[in-house]
Amino acid sequence: MSATATAPVGGHVVAGRLPAPARALVHLGLRAVTRAYRLRYGRRLVVGEDVIIFGGLKLQQGTTLHLGDRVRVRRGVIVNGGGEVHVGADTLLNGCWIGATTRVDVGRRCLVSDCFVTDSDFHNLDPAERHLPPGPRSRKPVVIEDNVWIGAQAWVLKGSRIGRDSVVSAVSVVRGDVPPAVVVLGNPATVVKHLPPAPEHV
Numbered sequence: 030m031s032a033t034a035t036a037p038v039g040g041h042v043v044a045g046r047l048p049a050p051a052r053a054l055v056h057l058g059l060r061a062v063t064r065a066y067r068l069r070y071g072r073r074l075v076v077g078e079d080v081i082i083f084g085g086l087k088l089q090q091g092t093t094l095h096l097g098d099r100v101r102v103r104r105g106v107i108v109n110g111g112g113e114v115h116v117g118a119d120t121l122l123n124g125c126w127i128g129a130t131t132r133v134d135v136g137r138r139c140l141v142s143d144c145f146v147t148d149s150d151f152h153n154l155d156p157a158e159r160h161l162p163p164g165p166r167s168r169k170p171v172v173i174e175d176n177v178w179i180g181a182q183a184w185v186l187k188g189s190r191i192g193r194d195s196v197v198s199a200v201s202v203v204r205g206d207v208p209p210a211v212v213v214l215g216n217p218a219t220v221v222k223h224l225p226p227a228p229e230h231v
Contacts, residue, residue: 059081059082059083060081062082062083062084063076063080063081063082066082066086070088070094072093073088073091073092073093073094074088074093074094074096075093075094075095075096076096076100077096077097077098077099077100077118078098078099079098079099080096080097080098080099080100080101080102081100081101081102082102083101083102083103083104084104085103085104085105085106086102086106086108087106087107087108087109088108088109089107089108089109089110089111090111091111092108092109092110092111092112092113092114092129093112093113093114094108094113094114094116095113095114095115095116096116097115097116097117097118097119097120097137098118098119099118099119100116100117100118100119100120100121100122101120101121101122102122103121103122103123103124104124105123105124105125105143106122106123106124106125106126106127107125107126107127108127108129109127109128109129110127110128110129110130110147110148110149110151111129111130112129112130112131112132112133112148113129113131113132113133114127114129114132114133114134114135115132115133115134115135116135116139117135117136117137117138117139117175118137118138119137119138120135120136120137120138120139120140120141121139121140121141122135122141123140123141123142123143124142124143125141125142125143125144125145125146125179126144126145126146127146127147128145128146128147128148128149128151129147129148129149129171130148130149130151130163130168131148131149131168131169131170132148132170132171133146133148133170133171133173134170134171134172134173135173135177136173136174136175136176136177136193137175137176138175138176139173139175139176139177139178139179140177140178140179141173141179142178142179142180142181142183142199143181143182144179144180144181144182144183144184144185144197145182145183145184145185146171146173146179146184146185147171147184147185147186147187148168148169148170148171148187148188149163149167149168149169149187150163150167150168150187151163151167152167153166153167154167167187168187169187169188170187170188171185171186171187171188171189171190172189172190172191173185173190173191174190174191174192174193174195174209175193175194176193176194176227177191177192177193177194177195177196177197178195178196178197179191179196179197180196180197180198180199180200180201181199181200182199182200183197183198183199183200183201183202183203183218184201184202184203185197185203186202186203186204187204188204188205189203189204189205189206189207190205190206190207191203191207192206192207192208192209192210192211193209193210193226193227194209194210194224194226194227195207195208195209195210195211195212195213195224196211196212196213196224197213197218198212198213198214198215198218198221200216201213201214201215201216201218202215202216202217202218203217203218204217204218205217207220208220209226210223210224210225210226210227211223211224212224
């Protein structure tokens with residue numbers, strides 16, 4: 030048996046894996062947590078089939094969050110701004126902060142780490158208007174296409190569009206368009222590697 034293989038312990042337990050009844054109980058508990066969030070946020074939280082919220086989700090008043098089928102929401106996710114956020118099926122949100130005053134779209138099968146995504150400056154750049162409510166020039170929707178990975182502490186700023194299959198490296202700052210199937214790095218984020226395109230998924 031290889032060093033990484035699981036080994037029987039006693040007659041019923043396998044090292045590194047919960048028994049099936051225990052896994053079922055954990056799953057039921059997580060589904061109960063998800064239902065509690067749906068009751069808490071009402072119509073502002075729209076979820077698809079088999080969505081799991083692990084806890085710690087904060088959804089600001091006036092903001093709407095749409096979660097596609099089988100989305101996983103880990104602890105520490107904050108969504109605010111009063112706009113709409115749409116997350117595609119099979120995506121993982123892990124400790125991220127999303128500010129949507131208009132709309133933020135996250136595609137399918139994405140990995141969104143503890144990063145920052147915003148469609149607004151949240152303050153006017155003009156010094157004379159800085160303490161006034163942000164105007165339309167300070168806001169522009171964000172689109173993250175399918176199968177994108179956003180690394181820890183990265184920033185995706187207003188008006189950005191990240192192409193399918195791309196990777197935003199940790200601590201990078203994106204403002205504008207990122208081509209499909211590339212790795213970007215730095216501030217401002219620039220292409221450092223081209224990736225083979227992923228096969229089409231149904």
